[in-house]
Amino acid sequence: MPLMPGAEPYHHEGGQIGVLLCHGFTGTPQSLRPWGEFLATAGLTVSLPRLPGHGTTWQEMNRTRWEDWYAELDLAFADLQGRCAEIFVMGLSLGGCMAFRLAEVHGTGVRGVVAVNPSLSLDAPLLRFAPLIKLFVPSVAGLAGDIKKPGVSELAYTRTPVRAAATLPRLWTLVQSELERITQPVLVFHSPQDHVVKPTSVRILRERLTGGNLDVIELTDSFHVATLDNEADRIFTGSLDFVRTHASVPLQRD
Incomplete structure (x- = not known):
């Protein structure tokens, strides 16, 4: 199946600190590519895989489910484990949710988590009824491209595959x-002006992560795809500072 131009995965061999980047639902590595390149320039080893069914056609994506997407990330994580001393996981939207799952499963194997507008909650009417809707229609209008910055676009499907969404x-x-x-x-x-993911997800994190390990930064000039928006630099530099603060091995520049 041919890939959309620009949807290719990205990998960079750097130092002993690895970062696994996870893109969002119906999106592609394009939405995180600038972030990955920024971290690579700082000397980190970066892995940004393309999730199964993404970057080709929404019809193909309808033949995949969340377990397939997570399995791809888990493989990338295992690869980083073989090459790096420490690993941080980071993601956008559904990719943020997947990053949290990796942290749950791998425990101390994950050094830290950075999530941008993570999606953790059933707060969209479409998804609430997706198990029923999928019996009648294969796709509905897409949610991609929620970006405030003029002239910037997200490489993602214009249709939402309902069977995949139902998982x-x-x-x-x-x-x-x-x-x-x-x-x-x-x-x-967290972008308060997010038109895709409601504040429920951040509220859940505040309620459940009560051990003093959660820090939330508001992005007041960005929409959902904040990694391509007006405050992308804040995310890039903030995540690098986060790695510098919590890594136990030094960063290695190329």
Whole structure:
């Protein structure tokens, strides 16, 4: 299946600190590529895989489910474990949810988590009824491109594959049920003007991560795809500072 131009995965071999970047639902690595390149320039080893069914056609994505997307990230995580002393996981939207799941499963194998507008909650009417809707229609209008900055676009599907979307509630339930397992440092960037993910997800994190390991930074000039928006630099530099603060091995520049 041919890839959309620009949807290719990104990898950079750097130092002993690895970062696994996770893109969002119906999106592609393009939405995180500038972030990955910034971290690579700082000397980090970066892995930004393309999730199965993404970056090709929404019809193909309808043949995948959340377990397929997570499995791809888990493989990338295992690869980083073989090459790095420490690993941080970071993600946008659903990718943020996947990053939390990796932290739940791998425990101290994950040094820290950075999430941008993470999606953890069933707060969209479409997804609430997706298990029923999928029996009648294969796709609905997409939610991509929620960016405030003029002239910037997100490489993502213009249609939402309903059968794939119908698997998301089970992921959210699972991640929420095990959030207490996350004791690693967590940094969340949150856009109050997010038209895709409601504030419920950040509220859940504040309620469940009560060990003093959660820090939330508000992005007042960005929409949902904040990694491509007006405050992208804040995310990039903030995540690098986070790594510098919590890593136990020094960064290595190329």
